[in-house]
Amino acid sequence: MKPPVPMGPPDVAELRDLIDQWAEFTGDLERRDYTFDLDNWRNDVDVRELILEALPMFSREEMGDHALKLDAADTAFTAGTRVFKRCIWGHGTQKKEKWTPERNWWYFRTPLRSNAQLEDELATVR
Structure with a gap:
């Protein structure tokens, strides 16, 4: 049986796709x-969490225009959302993953222009 092929270096194209x-x-x-x-x-x-995990592997230069695109997308996300009182995945997952509102802020926001079903489900997040 052959040993598994080692993974190559990460591909910046995958980060750009994200x-x-x-x-x-x-x-x-x-x-x-x-x-x-x-x-x-x-x-x-x-x-956005996947992007955060990949960012340390690449410089802004390697990301090219996508570094600016990420900045603009983060700004748009902030503008189109509101702060939510807790992690959207719930306290247990937040604690297990060590997510914080400062570092993983996307998990602590919900859409400004929402819908009744989402709002009902958000009300049950503990």
Whole structure:
């Protein structure tokens, strides 16, 4: 049996793809109501967590224009959301993952232009 092939160095193109996803999502928040449920919201903001995890592997120079695109997307996300009183994943997950409102701020925000289902589900987050 052959040993597993070692993984190569991380690919900056993957980080750029995540930033593109984040930018599209945050742009949509500015243009229209968020019509999905809490599971979808969590999945959407998880993209920003993946970006955070990848950022130490690349310089802003390697990211190119995507570094500025990330800055603009973060600004758009902040403008299209409001502070939420707790982590959208709940206290247990927040504690386990060591997420803080300062470092992982996307998990502590919800859409300004929300919907009844999402708001009902957010009310149950503990």
